[in-house]
Amino acid sequence: MTDISNSALLTRQITSRTVLRAVFENAPISRAELARLTGLSKQSMSEIVRDLEDDGWLRVTGRTQGTIGRSAITYEPEPRKAFVFGVDVGGTKVHAALADLSGTIVGEIVEPTDGRGGERIIEQVARISDALIDKTGVAQKSVKVGAIGIPGAVHPRNRHLTMVPNIAGLTDLDFEAALKKRLGYEILIENDVNMAAKGEQWLGNGRNIDNFVFVALGTGIGMGIVNEGRIIRGARGAAGEISTLPIGADPFDSRTFTAGALESSIGSIAIRGRYEAMGGAPGLTVRELFERKDDPLAATVIDEVARVVATALVAISAIVDPEMVIFGGSVGARPELVERITFHLARCVPVPLSCTISPLGSQAGLFGAIAIAMERLRETLFEIPGRTELAVASMMEKTA
Template sequence: MLVERRTFAKADPSMVRAINQRSVIDAIQHHGVLSRSQVSRVVGLSKPTVSQVFTDLVSAGLIREAGSTQGNQGPKAVLYEVNNEAAWVVGIDVGRRWVRAALADLSGTIVARHDERVRLRSNQTLLDQIGAITRTVMREKGVGWGQVNQVTVGSPGVVDPARGLVMLAANLPGWERQGIVEEIRAQFETNVDIENDVNLAALGELWKGYGRQCDNFAYLSVGTGVGLGLVIDGRLHRGARGLAGEIGYLPIALDGAAESGPPWRGWFASPAVADAIARLGTARGVERPMTLRAVFSLARKGDPLAREVVETEARLLARAVSTVAAVVDPEVVVLGGGVGHNGDLLMHPIETALRSLTPLSIQVVNSMLGTDAVLHGAVGSAVSAAWDRLLAEPPAVSAPSPGTAAPSA
């Protein structure tokens, strides 16, 4: 199950063996079951090479017999299938409102899942919740830590493992403090990767969404925060320091809306939207601050002031989309996140604003995966890391930012 295409350093025998093993695994996963001779024809390897690969994979428990060919002419050939239960992986999505966890086999098939409201009474409460929800999905399938090869955690912010920090994660109180990376890893008794949630959403879209149709796209997530995942030539683009896609810091705002506060507040905190929401709340007699989610609910009921707020938000998003399109020229911009999933209200005003902002032809679509994009990306990334480890595959030339694993399968 390839999620990203990769290039490798100059081959050595161990790397050639790993590549051959992966080729055989991919062929059998794609076709369901194959004999040795069929694999030889499909992957273009010699029969002696395939025979050795099969011996290694059977010995490792990664493939197993699955019957034999039918027919009366000639000897029957043994068929093989991938043993997708040779190991298990866990994908976790840690958001501002929800924690989601899924247990999956080596094909990425989710066999157990659990969603919970985030508990933010303290930083330790959230850490404990992440560990507990993982054990819940493992217990449902009867899987122990010795069978779990990889856990991948999707989190707001950018991971700096050298300092043990998750930076730019203000939406999760206490998540940016020293040592949080090791404290997250301490919740699990296996290999752990921590990745930016929007990057994982983009990988989820690459695996199961619009990425199946195009190799170049941007995933724009709008919720409690805003972020962008970039897939270029079938690969996730992280940038030099893992900060690619942090478009919340683009210095753009609507006409007549001056930036206020520190420069790092960015355009999403623009007073154009905040003031419009405040006016709507005052007009509707709402004492506490109104959320964008509540605004969308009112807009869907036809409230004219709420629709005005939605159109203001759409114009801001259109500015971000047109800026990204002018720089990276994606085939499509996928709109996701808690706010972004309101495509029935946002899409038309975004498209209208784009026509007035840019001569470029930009296709904007709603995510196929909805709120599950991050979770699917975490599962896909975990499966990739697990297969890399099981096949002892050497690292790719284009390495990710330090401390993060490059999802590739």
């Protein structure tokens, strides 16, 4: 007969996690309201809340006035009970932060990406994690989960990286497992544009929108897709890699194979090339080109790029039907460009897409990393411990 002596303990753990979830979702909240939401008796609720306070998960946040004049103590999660580590790794810089349970950043570091790539990136990220812990005074054991955005595709099953053109050596590593071993806590890696889309969903223009796309346009072009409230990754983690769309250039031209037809047409290198081919001043950066307000050649280039982007968005809309397009990146954040994109969209579809610029700027990816790490932490907190064992024990008890 199966030993079920731990069933009571498991039940207690399940109940505690149910209460903790209710506090996370409804704080500030009183014990009476928690009892009503969970169906537990007031006595049981008092015991569980006391245990959660003693363990440091809850703190008193104030009092609420009762219906008959009696006040009730309200509770919320203790923000400093646990922390998450969020990182946005780009081709030129690494932006990392520690955040508490409320999502508040308690410390951050920005530094150039180690140009040697590969294992040096693992060591760099680990060193930054250690530095943030020292800087903030957070206990090492309090950091529970980390999430890292990488400019490449992450295979959803084997977790290996592919399509990482801007950082050498990452496709040859089991990056996620190696960093987890080095840091001692769970690490999740994700495509950087997907991270930015997650950031928009959490704090940006994607809040309260179930279906939208985040389009990052700069040196290259990428897209994060939020469909029915969830990030779409695809079979190989490459959903949203729109640089290869057969738009703007000949997809059969071998010169476009590396960057992709669309990126070859509207990436920052292509924008400068268009301008100089028309006789524009050589050597300008894309930013300088956009700032030439009285230059008719610059205006023509911006309009041509906007037309290509609008064409791509029509194709994207036919597949994923987003409610909104949120633009980011050094080029995508230019209001002059988005204005012309909106103009061209109105000319080629009966119901134009709503287009806007990210309010988060370059921090969208970092905020997305924090959001994903927090989601995973909460999943871990609310997982039912011993779910399988408890189910088997209950079945054996009934049949014994």
